[in-house]
Amino acid sequence: MEYTVRAPIANFTDLLLDAVCMVDAGGRFVYVSAAGVNIFGYTQQEMIGMRVIDLVAPADRERTLAAAQDIMNGHIHTDFENRYVRKDGSIVHIMWSARWSEADQLRVAVARDVTALKQAQAMQSVLYAISEAAHASDDLADLFERSHAIVHEFLPACCFAVALCDTAGQDIEFAYLVDDGAPCDTALMPLLCETVAQCAAPLLLAPDAQDGLPAPLRAAAATLTGGALAVPMTTTDGVVGVIALRNGPDDAPYRTQDRDLLVFVADQLAAAIGRKQLHAQLRFMALHDELTRLPNRRLFHDRLDTALAHARRQQERLSLLFIDLNRFKQVNDSFGHACGDRLLQEVARRVSGCLRNSDTLARLGGDEFVVLLEDIVLAADAGLVLDKIHLALAAPVDLGDGHRLQISVSVGVAHYPEHGGNREELIAHADKAMYAAKAAAALAVSGAHQPA
Numbered sequence: 001m002e003y004t005v006r007a008p009i010a011n012f013t014d015l016l017l018d019a020v021c022m023v024d025a026g027g028r029f030v031y032v033s034a035a036g037v038n039i040f041g042y043t044q045q046e047m048i049g050m051r052v053i054d055l056v057a058p059a060d061r062e063r064t065l066a067a068a069q070d071i072m073n074g075h076i077h078t079d080f081e082n083r084y085v086r087k088d089g090s091i092v093h094i095m096w097s098a099r100w101s102e103a104d105q106l107r108v109a110v111a112r113d114v115t116a117l118k119q120a121q122a123m124q125s126v127l128y129a130i131s132e133a134a135h136a137s138d139d140l141a142d143l144f145e146r147s148h149a150i151v152h153e154f155l156p157a158c159c160f161a162v163a164l165c166d167t168a169g170q171d172i173e174f175a176y177l178v179d180d181g182a183p184c185d186t187a188l189m190p191l192l193c194e195t196v197a198q199c200a201a202p203l204l205l206a207p208d209a210q211d212g213l214p215a216p217l218r219a220a221a222a223t224l225t226g227g228a229l230a231v232p233m234t235t236t237d238g239v240v241g242v243i244a245l246r247n248g249p250d251d252a253p254y255r256t257q258d259r260d261l262l263v264f265v266a267d268q269l270a271a272a273i274g275r276k277q278l279h280a281q282l283r284f285m286a287l288h289d290e291l292t293r294l295p296n297r298r299l300f301h302d303r304l305d306t307a308l309a310h311a312r313r314q315q316e317r318l319s320l321l322f323i324d325l326n327r328f329k330q331v332n333d334s335f336g337h338a339c340g341d342r343l344l345q346e347v348a349r350r351v352s353g354c355l356r357n358s359d360t361l362a363r364l365g366g367d368e369f370v371v372l373l374e375d376i377v378l379a380a381d382a383g384l385v386l387d388k389i390h391l392a393l394a395a396p397v398d399l400g401d402g403h404r405l406q407i408s409v410s411v412g413v414a415h416y417p418e419h420g421g422n423r424e425e426l427i428a429h430a431d432k433a434m435y436a437a438k439a440a441a442a443l444a445v446s447g448a449h450q451p452a
């Protein structure tokens with residue numbers, strides 16, 4: 001059977017932005033209006049006689065054949081969607097409105113290109129999924145992994161990396177890195193992230209667009225077979241990290257929309273990192289002394305309870321050293337509060353230097369410090385630590401403003417299990433011993449002032 005379309009109708013249909021298609025009972029195009037050239041990428045002449053199904057994306061073929069049959073059975077479809085492979089290999093999303101013309105023995109259909117709409121919807125769902133993940137995830141490692149999976153749906157990447165900057169914003173370290181791509185210079189991703197962290201702006205690299213890059217990055221980027229895209233993660237404290245992607249030579253090049261998407265992802269991750277840092281900061285402040293940054297009374301009690309439980313289970317020993325500065329009030333009164341603060345910081349620094357990592361030095365308040373010694377074999381071992389502390393504090397302290405001061409401390413010692421089986425008993429014993437030592441020291445000083 002021969003079909004002819006009269007010129008006035010063709011003129012009219014060629015003005016439509018949607019493509020009008022006519023397909024015979026055997027599934028071959030017999031007519032395609034001018035818009036079909038843009039939509040399918042073939043000329044009108046090329047399409048005539050082609051089997052429609054051959055242009056349909058393989059994954060959509062089965063349901064397309066079923067829909068075609070349904071139309072030929074007399075049902076009208078007005079919102080059927082499927083994907084076609086254009087002549088250049090790209091995918092086009094099409095929404096169809098179609099019916100069967102019994103008189104003409106033709107499927108008459110109008111094809112609308114909804115690719116841009118589909119991409120916008122996909123982008124929207126990526127944005128939604130990322131913001132949901134950023135708010136739901138408690139753990140940054142988990143958030144980075146989920147972000148990778150979400151972004152991967154939309155942006156092809158053989159390499160996905162999240163680098164975090166140190167607090168000074170100088171060094172970067174990869175907190176998440178998955179690289180399944182073709183080998184390239186191993187320095188590329190670190191250099192890319194460093195550059196983006198320093199300039200605090202997104203960077204899009206393509207094999208033929210590397211002008212203006214710093215020389216080391218340009219050299220590393222010369223090994224790039226596809227594209228690379230990196231954007232900074234910024235909080236109110238500045239750049240806290242960088243997200244970087246790299247794709248292969250067969251992937252579509254990264255576009256500005258891809259960069260905008262990654263900027264949104266980076267903002268969400270930066271907010272999550274900021275929240276995490278604030279949480280860690282608040283937790284640190286709740287458990288540490290602001291002046292010396294040592295554990296405070298609350299954290300000390302917690303550590304002592306844990307250490308006692310362990311010592312009881314393992315039948316081990318532990319010791320407490322209560323340290324109180326002598327006549328500290330006079331330092332404040334004579335040299336000012338700022339000098340007093342510096343003295344407390346210096347005492348904290350010197351005593352810390354006498355201890356092992358497993359020991360705890362805490363500031364209980366004012367001029368009172370306490371040392372918790374774990375892994376003590378003999379009570380005499382605590383005496384050795386105490387000697388080191390006395391020695392460390394014996395050198396005069398430079399308080400600035402030309403003030404140098406010789407200080408002394410009074411120390412009370414309590415051993416587990418001899419002096420108590422629980423926290424309260426041990427603290428009470430060490431406290432009492434410290435006051436006894438202070439009283440003895442005061443007596444010695446006043447004795448020294450007695451005439452011989």
Ligand SMILES: Nc1nc2c(ncn2[C@@H]2O[C@H](COP(=O)(O)OP(=O)(O)OP(=O)(O)O)[C@@H](O)[C@H]2O)c(=O)[nH]1
Pocket residue numbers: 291324325326327328329330332336337338339340341344365366367438
């Ligand atoms: N500079 C400074 N002073 C503090 C701080 N906290 C407490 N103080 C002061 O530390 C002093 C402690 O006074 P006391 O408990 O009488 O101690 P002391 O003068 O060493 O007396 P003795 O222990 O009997 O020798 C008080 O003057 C407090 O105001 C602080 O964070 N910085």
